[in-house]
Amino acid sequence: MAELSDNGGTVDRVSEGLFDTPGESSGGTEGGGADFRMGESADRLAPLAVRMRPRSLDEVVGQRHLLGPGSPLRRLIDGSGAASVLLYGPPGTGKTTLASLISQATGRRFEALSALSAGVKEVRAVIDVARRRLLAGEQTVLFIDEVHRFSKTQQDALLAAVENRVVLLVGATTENPSFSVVSPLLSRSLVLQLQSLSDNDIREVLRRATADPRGLGGAYTITEAALDHIVRIAGGDARRSLTALEASAESSLDGTVDVDLVEASVDKAAVRYDRAGDQHYDVISAFIKSLRGSDVDAALHYLARMISAGEDPRFIARRLMIQASEEVGMADPTALQTAVAAAQVVQLVGMPEAQLALTHATIHIATAPKSGAVPAAIGAALADIRAGKAGAVPPHLRDGHYAGAAALGNAQGYRYPHDHPDGVLPQQYPPDELVGTDYYRPTDHGYEREVGPRVTKLRRIVRGK
Numbered sequence: 185m186a187e188l189s190d191n192g193g194t195v196d197r198v199s200e201g202l203f204d205t206p207g208e209s210s211g212g213t214e215g216g217g218a219d220f221r222m223g224e225s226a227d228r229l230a231p232l233a234v235r236m237r238p239r240s241l242d243e244v245v246g247q248r249h250l251l252g253p254g255s256p257l258r259r260l261i262d263g264s265g266a267a268s269v270l271l272y273g274p275p276g277t278g279k280t281t282l283a284s285l286i287s288q289a290t291g292r293r294f295e296a297l298s299a300l301s302a303g304v305k306e307v308r309a310v311i312d313v314a315r316r317r318l319l320a321g322e323q324t325v326l327f328i329d330e331v332h333r334f335s336k337t338q339q340d341a342l343l344a345a346v347e348n349r350v351v352l353l354v355g356a357t358t359e360n361p362s363f364s365v366v367s368p369l370l371s372r373s374l375v376l377q378l379q380s381l382s383d384n385d386i387r388e389v390l391r392r393a394t395a396d397p398r399g400l401g402g403a404y405t406i407t408e409a410a411l412d413h414i415v416r417i418a419g420g421d422a423r424r425s426l427t428a429l430e431a432s433a434e435s436s437l438d439g440t441v442d443v444d445l446v447e448a449s450v451d452k453a454a455v456r457y458d459r460a461g462d463q464h465y466d467v468i469s470a471f472i473k474s475l476r477g478s479d480v481d482a483a484l485h486y487l488a489r490m491i492s493a494g495e496d497p498r499f500i501a502r503r504l505m506i507q508a509s510e511e512v513g514m515a516d517p518t519a520l521q522t523a524v525a526a527a528q529v530v531q532l533v534g535m536p537e538a539q540l541a542l543t544h545a546t547i548h549i550a551t552a553p554k555s556g557a558v559p560a561a562i563g564a565a566l567a568d569i570r571a572g573k574a575g576a577v578p579p580h581l582r583d584g585h586y587a588g589a590a591a592l593g594n595a596q597g598y599r600y601p602h603d604h605p606d607g608v609l610p611q612q613y614p615p616d617e618l619v620g621t622d623y624y625r626p627t628d629h630g631y632e633r634e635v636g637p638r639v640t641k642l643r644r645i646v647r648g649k
Contacts, residue, residue, distance in 0.1 A: 231426075231427070231430065232393060232399060232400075232426045232427070232429065232430035233422070233423045233426040233427060233430075235398045235399060236389070236392065236393045236396065236398060236399050236426060237280075237281055237284060238278075238281050238284075238285070240285070241258070241261060241285065244278060244281065244282070244285075245278075245381065245385045245388050245389050245422070246277065246278065246378075246379065246381045246382065246385040246422075247277070247278055247282075247378055247379065249379070250376050250378070256269065256374050256376070257269065257282065257376055260286055260352070260354075261282065261285045261286055267352070267373070267374050268346050268351075268352050268353035268354070268355075268372060268373040268374070269353070269354055269355070269373055269374045269375075269376055270331065270353075270355045270356075270357060270361045270365060270370070270373045270374070270375045270376065271283070271354065271355065271356045271357070271376055271378060272357050272358075272359075272360065272361050272375060272376065272377050272378065273358070273377055273378025273379065273380075274358060274378070274380050274420065274421065274534075275358060275421055275423065275424075275534070276381070276418075276420070276421030276422045276423040276424055276425075277378040277379065277380060277381060277420070277421070277422070278378060278422070279329075279356035279378060280329070280356065282354075283296070283327045283329075283354050283356060286325055286327070286354055292322070292323050292324065292325050292352075293314070293317055293322055293323070293324045293325070294324070294325050294327065295310050295314070295324060295325070295326050295327070295351075296326075296327040296328075296329070297310065297326065297327070297328050297329070298328075298329045298330060299328055299329065299330040299331055299332070299333035299334045299338075300329075300330055300333060302328075302338075303338065304337060304338050304341050307338060307341045307342060308341060310324070310326060310351070311326075311341075311342075311345045311350060311351060314326070314345065314350050314351045315345075315350050318350055323349075323352065324350070324351045324352070325351070325352045325354060326342075326345075326351040326352070326353050326354070327354045327355075327356070328353065328354070328355045328356070329356050330356065330357065330358075331355035331356060331357050331364075331365065332357040332358070332359040332361070332364035332365065336366055339365065339366045339369050340366065340368075340369075342369060343368050343369055343372070346369065346372050346373065347372055353369075353373060355373070358534065359531075359532060360531070361375050362375075380419070380420030380421070380496070381418075381420045381421070381422055382420070383415050385420075385422075386414075386415045386418050386420065386422060386425050387411060387415055389422045389425060389426065390406070390411055390414060390415070390425055390426070390429055391411075393426055393429060394406055394429070400429075400433055403433075403439060404433045404436060404439050404440070404441055405439060405440050405441070406429070406432075406440075406441040407440070407441065407442045407443070409442065409443045410432070410441050410442050410443050410445065410446050413443050413446050413447075414428045414429055414432075414446055416493050416494045417450065417492075417493070417494045418494060419494035419495075419496065419535075420496070428446065428449070428450045429441070431449040431450055432445050432446045432449040432450070434449075435448065435449045467486055467489055467490060468486075468490070468503065470482070470486050471483060471486035471487060471490070471503070472503065472507060474486060474550065475507050475511060475546070475549050475550050476507070476511045476554065478550055478551065478554065479550065480546075480547055480550035480551050483546050483547075483549075483550045484543065484546060484547070484550075487500070487542060487543065487546050491535075491539050491542070497530045497534075497535055497538055497539070497542060498527070498530055498531075500530075500542055501523070501526055501527035501530045501542065501545075502527070504523040504526060504527070504542065504545045504546065504549060505520065505523040505524060505527055507523070507549050508520040508522070508523040508524075508545075508549055509558050509559070510556075510558065510559050511549065511554055511555075511556070512549055512552045512553070512554060512555065513555045513556070513557055513558035513559075513632075514555060514557060514558060514626065514631060514632050514635055515552065515553040515554060515555035515557075515627065515629040515630035515631055515632050516548075516552040516553055516630050516631055517631060518548075519548055519549050519552045522544060522545045522548045522549075523545045523548075523549065525541065525545075526538075526541040526542050526544060526545035529541035530542070552630065553629040553630030553631075553632075554629060555626070555627045555629050555630070555632050556627075557624060557625055557626055557627055557632065560625065561623045561624040561625070562623075564623045565623045568618065568621070573615075573617055573618055574615070575615030575616055575617045575618065576615060576616075577615065578612050578613070578614075578615070578616075579593045579594055579595075579596065579597075580595065580596060580597040580598040580599075580611075580612075581595075581598065581613065582594035582595055583595065584596075584598075598611075599611050606645075608642060608645050608646065609645070609646075610645060610646060610647070610648035611646060613646070619647075620647065622643070624639065626639055
């Protein structure tokens with residue numbers, strides 16, 4: 185969509201109809217008749233998720249933590265705020281919706297760019313027009329979708345305009361802005377994190393879409409079981425839930441939507457799994473125990489069960505990182521690296537592609553040699569602390585980087601290990617009452633077969649035996 189600029193040229197505006205109010209994009213006349221009906225028909229052809237986009241703050245579901253009275257985001261939407269914001273959150277949580285509401289704020293001109301298609305030229309063109317409009321008393325809100333995809337050069341092109349409030353920037357991103365947005369732009373913007381919608385939020389979105397004339401208009405009956413299943417597979421994503429509902433309704437021959445129809449329409453099997461109930465805990469418990477028991481096939485079954493049911497992939501990634509240290513530990517130190525990498529893929533790439541990384545980590549942990557020495561070591565050390573075995577730090581290990589430390593005997597007599605050819609030498613490190621205490625007891629599994637003899641030798645040297 186192109187908009188006429190002040191100098192008669194055009195400024196590319198990538199809106200793709202995201203911010204059109206229903207009925208406005210049809211080109212119909214106010215007098216009704218054929219043109220009005222044509223616009224209404226075109227409106228009905230829009231995806232359900234677009235038709236049900238909230239038209240006011242009262243229709244927004246979720247994100248209550250950002251929309252309280254007097255909050256920066258509410259003031260921006262009401263047309264009185266003056267801060268640039270970065271909306272950060274998972275897909276389907278309302279970033280585009282909030283941008284749409286900001287676009288309707290009175291007294292402001294609205295421009296939308298997509299980082300997928302706009303470059304520095306387009307950004308500068310919008311800013312040039314915004315600067316001239318500001319002289320005439322009209323402020324511009326610039327919405328940039330997928331702002332994390334802008335290069336450093338493209339982001340730098342925004343800095344002066346944002347700092348001088350030539351434009352109020354509203355950036356939307358699914359990636360942590362701390363890692364994807366340049367520091368100068370980050371420091372000039374409020375970062376507002378949107379949260380995945382709760383099951384109750386998604387259920388409200390679906391009920392509203394079923395009854396609202398903009399949606400299905402009460403023409404379909406959706407069973408509670410079908411509703412619950414859509415909620416599960418939505419994974420906190422309102423857009424995904426509405427897409428599943430629309431696909432199911434379009435497949436209904438009698439106006440009823442049940443679980444079987446939802447399964448057939450969205451190509452996902454019904455999985456008995458409640459993320460807030462017993463099945464959640466039963467399945468994750470079975471997943472953990474399968475990893476511990478080295479049953480890779482069972483572990484993959486429970487992983488697939490969680491993925492199919494819409495479990496939060498971040499939750500799965502967290503469990504894998506814990507298991508890498510708790511069940512594998514030093515028997516294969518690379519297991520933790522794989523688990524952490526999988527968690528990063530979940531964060532940076534998202535589903536469904538991230539399921540491959542979760543599978544990678546699951547197979548690695550399930551097939552790795554097992555050792556409980558890591559949790560046993562920290563457990564034994566913590567038990568001693570709780571028992572009061574926390575004696576004074578030996579004087580030669582204390583901090584000596586302050587005036588008077590030497591007079592107190594601190595840091596005196598410390599022996600620097602790198603001065604010794606082997607890099608290790610006899611020296612007391614623990615408090616007196618813990619000298620000779622062994623916490624870490626390596627097994628003979630995997631890499632710990634090599635670590636065990638090394639630990640024994642190091643203890644002998646350090647303890648002077």
